[in-house]
Amino acid sequence: MSGHHTADTLEQRAKIALRDQFLRNAVKFTTKKLRTGKQTAADELGNWEAWRERGRQIRLHTIAHLDYYLSQFVANLRAAGGYVHFAADAREAVDITLRIARAKQAKSVVKSKSMVSEELHINQALEANGIEAVETDLGEYIIQLAGETPSHIIIPAIHKNKSQVAQLFSQVAGTDLPAETAILAGFARTKLREKFLAADIGMTGCNFAIAESGSIVLFSNEGNGRMVSTVPKTQITFMGMERIIPSWEDLEVMATLLPRSATGQKLTVYMSAITGPRRSGDGDGPEELHVIIIDNGRSRQLGDPEFQEVLNCIRCGACLNACPVYRHVGGHAYGWVYSGPIGAVLTPLLNEDRTKWGEVANASSLCGACYEACPVKIPLHDMLVYIRRRNVESGLTAPAERLGMKVFRLAASSRHAFRRTIKLGRIGQAALLRNGVIRAKWGPFKGWNAGRVLPGLAGQSFRERWSALEQELRDDSTEMSDEIRKRLQDQLEQRRKR
Amino acid sequence: MNVSLFVTCLSDAVYPRVGEAVARLCARYGIRLRFPDGQTCCGQPAFNSGYWDAARDAAKTIIDAFAESDFVIAPSGSCVGMIHHHYPALFQDDPVYLQKAESLIEKTYEFSQFFVNVLGVTDLGATFPHTVTYHPSCHASRLLGVKDEPLSLLSNVAGLRLVPLPYAEDCCGFGGTFSVKLPDISLAMAAEKAEHVLETEAEVLVGTDMGCLMNIGGRLMHEGKQVRVMHLAELLYEGVNSRR
Numbered sequence: 001m002s003g004h005h006t007a008d009t010l011e012q013r014a015k016i017a018l019r020d021q022f023l024r025n026a027v028k029f030t031t032k033k034l035r036t037g038k039q040t041a042a043d044e045l046g047n048w049e050a051w052r053e054r055g056r057q058i059r060l061h062t063i064a065h066l067d068y069y070l071s072q073f074v075a076n077l078r079a080a081g082g083y084v085h086f087a088a089d090a091r092e093a094v095d096i097t098l099r100i101a102r103a104k105q106a107k108s109v110v111k112s113k114s115m116v117s118e119e120l121h122i123n124q125a126l127e128a129n130g131i132e133a134v135e136t137d138l139g140e141y142i143i144q145l146a147g148e149t150p151s152h153i154i155i156p157a158i159h160k161n162k163s164q165v166a167q168l169f170s171q172v173a174g175t176d177l178p179a180e181t182a183i184l185a186g187f188a189r190t191k192l193r194e195k196f197l198a199a200d201i202g203m204t205g206c207n208f209a210i211a212e213s214g215s216i217v218l219f220s221n222e223g224n225g226r227m228v229s230t231v232p233k234t235q236i237t238f239m240g241m242e243r244i245i246p247s248w249e250d251l252e253v254m255a256t257l258l259p260r261s262a263t264g265q266k267l268t269v270y271m272s273a274i275t276g277p278r279r280s281g282d283g284d285g286p287e288e289l290h291v292i293i294i295d296n297g298r299s300r301q302l303g304d305p306e307f308q309e310v311l312n313c314i315r316c317g318a319c320l321n322a323c324p325v326y327r328h329v330g331g332h333a334y335g336w337v338y339s340g341p342i343g344a345v346l347t348p349l350l351n352e353d354r355t356k357w358g359e360v361a362n363a364s365s366l367c368g369a370c371y372e373a374c375p376v377k378i379p380l381h382d383m384l385v386y387i388r389r390r391n392v393e394s395g396l397t398a399p400a401e402r403l404g405m406k407v408f409r410l411a412a413s414s415r416h417a418f419r420r421t422i423k424l425g426r427i428g429q430a431a432l433l434r435n436g437v438i439r440a441k442w443g444p445f446k447g448w449n450a451g452r453v454l455p456g457l458a459g460q461s462f463r464e465r466w467s468a469l470e471q472e473l474r475d476d477s478t479e480m481s482d483e484i485r486k487r488l489q490d491q492l493e494q495r496r497k498r
Numbered sequence: 499m500n501v502s503l504f505v506t507c508l509s510d511a512v513y514p515r516v517g518e519a520v521a522r523l524c525a526r527y528g529i530r531l532r533f534p535d536g537q538t539c540c541g542q543p544a545f546n547s548g549y550w551d552a553a554r555d556a557a558k559t560i561i562d563a564f565a566e567s568d569f570v571i572a573p574s575g576s577c578v579g580m581i582h583h584h585y586p587a588l589f590q591d592d593p594v595y596l597q598k599a600e601s602l603i604e605k606t607y608e609f610s611q612f613f614v615n616v617l618g619v620t621d622l623g624a625t626f627p628h629t630v631t632y633h634p635s636c637h638a639s640r641l642l643g644v645k646d647e648p649l650s651l652l653s654n655v656a657g658l659r660l661v662p663l664p665y666a667e668d669c670c671g672f673g674g675t676f677s678v679k680l681p682d683i684s685l686a687m688a689a690e691k692a693e694h695v696l697e698t699e700a701e702v703l704v705g706t707d708m709g710c711l712m713n714i715g716g717r718l719m720h721e722g723k724q725v726r727v728m729h730l731a732e733l734l735y736e737g738v739n740s741r742r
Contacts, residue, residue, distance in 0.1 A: 011682070014680060014682060015682055018683070018686055325683055325687070328686040328690075329686075362679055363680070364673070365636075365669050365687070366546055366636075366673055367640070367669030367673070369636070369640070369667070369669065371640070382587075385545065385548065385584075388546070388547055389550055390548070391548055392548035392550075393548075397548070401547070408544055408549075408556075409544065409549070409551070409552035409555055411539075412507070412538040412539040412544075412552070412555065412556035413538070413556070413559070414536075414538070415536050415537075418507075418538040422510075422511050437719065446681075447677070447681025447682070447684075448677060448678070448684075448685075450681065450682075451685045451688070451689060452685065452688060452720050453719040453720045455712060457511050457512055458512055458513065458514050460514065461510050462505045462509060462510040462511075462514035462517040462518070463510055463535050465514055465518070466535070469518060473521060473530060473531075476525065477525055478525065478526060478527070479528050480499075480527065480528025481528060483618075484617055485499070487616065488501075488569070489499075495604055495605070
């Protein structure tokens, strides 16, 4: 299914996903495994809350001094022989990449997993210039063959099951491959090996950039990141400008938090640290290393008290696995690069077209599971509300919603208005009420009652019942015990002292 | 001692029996609740949707209504969570109401919090010989940190058999205006929650928030299931009455 690209609104994209039972089963199955794994890994480590707080402090500090650490990183990377480029937006990043590729007369590029590169649509840009671009992360390879975008930050092909993968690979192989994991992985390995050996350029993302040494650190589980960064003669690394951490000591904390939060692993299988290009005597590595530091909307969040913390994200995907909305609709419903709660926050913030993207912040019931799951404690559930407020202030919400809120405002403005509204509601519901509930499936009841029943307003509201109830309670009242009285008074006393 | 009931708009208009249960349970401890009727709604539907001006108007009715109260009790972790967690942001530019909001925060408790943490009562002397499962609402547990209080009240009910709800901490999909704006996703979540409730084979689903219970209960009823859905206060009140 690649119909997700054609749907314009969150609601339409969600509807498509909800109808896709394959997708829902696959996403449900894998997120369940991931979040259970994360829980176990966190419990086994112990002191998880203290680790989270430490991670948060490192990220808060780094982002608060991002200018300092970025220039330190750049100076050290240049001293190690690397080239540094700054890209204000996706277009600039693409231009820089193409310039390097042309200078190298590149025919083919292999790429390890990079979410920031998804913001650039770099593969399409390369293909349009006659350069073959091949994703080498297994999940990314699958969705590249399917012509789709990642539907999870860590597990890009989370929405695909084995037989769908077998179909895709069979087309490439020109023969029918069975839906067996070992055979499918073996096929990809052989196919990708050819690509690694032939590639002119290797492209990587960047999990962390260490300021004190100018190093790029890659976490991967398949070893493809290491192939991409050692075999081709030229390496281009895409790096969101906030990927910095100050020191190797900080990396220890991140290496503890990230794999556990992402997949429940104690360690990532491969952790590659790259400081500059190949030096004389090195057995492998690129002759030229280019790092493209990408802004693309990130610096707009700096200095904004409500959103700066979103730059603390380490892209582990734990909030996706914890999010009940994500688990039901998968990643494509969010419409852009990032999905789940972090996507619902980043999409409206990083994209300038808020008319199109602002509504993505509605993809949450605000249950707070994302905040609870986040290894660096980003208050995503609060940020979602702030974005919604901004949407309202910019007049981006639907007329029906605005009208509804006007009615709410009026009804909740005073006791008289509230009483009147309840009375009007009772008159309005009279024709619809059967045994105390409304089952109508039209107009305002359509969405809720499609699979639920709505209770009607009570015949007598609490405020209408109160004077009689108060009388009954007075007649029926017990004396307050000394113990209860003392507890209440103690509480009041404590409060006064505070 | 002025102990006041913040009944919440939903309980006021749709589930008055919940407010009544709270008042009657308090009366058993000699606490005669007051009901300042200037209260309307905590403002959460508007706040969560981004309409903060509307939310402020509603919130002010709550702040003003309880200005004289020593304690405020509400049968909803979500509405109390709104006061505790969001009123400071809502009134950040209004020093007068910010101060009033902070004093409201100090004295406002969710129902089970009030009994367990303030009154120190965990055994209300109730009997309820049924199989019960408990849904912990997200705002009560995550915004307010109310996790053990409802369970400790339930564990002291004679005859009650508590069956754990699978994936209890997952949101039921209500989310207030979320259920109106994205009803399909909301329904998918409600359906999954209802399935988990049915898996427990409990006779009764109990919770601390009527919003969530309206959602899950509405789904169960749509599916023709006979699970009884009750607020914790209702269950306890029925339980103390049956013993008389």
